[in-house]
Amino acid sequence: MSTTHTTAGIGTFTARPLDPLKDAELLHGWVTHPKAAFWMMQDAKLEDVERAYMEIAADEHHHALLGLHDGTPAFLMEYYDPAHRELVGLYDPEPGDVGMHFLVAPTGTPVHGFTRAVITAVMAHLFADPTTRRVVVEPDVGNKAVHALNAAVGFEVVGEIAKPEKTALLSVCTRESFEEATR
Helix, strand or coil: CCCEEEECCCEEEEEEECCCCCCHHHHHHHHCCHHHHHHCCCCCCHHHHHHHHHHHHCCCCEEEEEEEECCEEEEEEEEECCCCCCCCCCCCCCCCEEEEEEEECCCCCCCCCHHHHHHHHHHHHHHCCCCCCEEEECCECCCHHHHHHHHHCCCEEEEEEEECCEEEEEEEEEHHHHHHHCC
């Protein structure tokens, strides 16, 4: 499924399937950048990134897409079935739940509103699938910037959960909440 989302004054966003080998060098620079500390791959070697995304590519319940801004790689998007990955045993999934992660590429020339445009494009992509009823996220409790972005696109906090690698803030966004927040 391919979608296009345009944000006035910022540009057009699309996504393509991630190629774990061809895209690994690009991703390595993104996930090891200090800005990506919450991605928890700061010390990853190129081979670690290749391996991690090969595993995702082989997993029927987890998917990775490379996000493009006006045709140029600009963000990473992952989505997964929380009944089978990431949140198993940590909350009660509902039919139509989709888990999501996103990472915006580091840049030396930030554009005001860019990250919000990216999360909006990611959410629009997920809700383009009519079977998606809710998007579920579990960012680190300390990631205040992403909590604000999540709220801006309609996420509501469910509560803190203890994951093996972090204390997370479980939040959900319904299709209706997203549409209301992004009108």
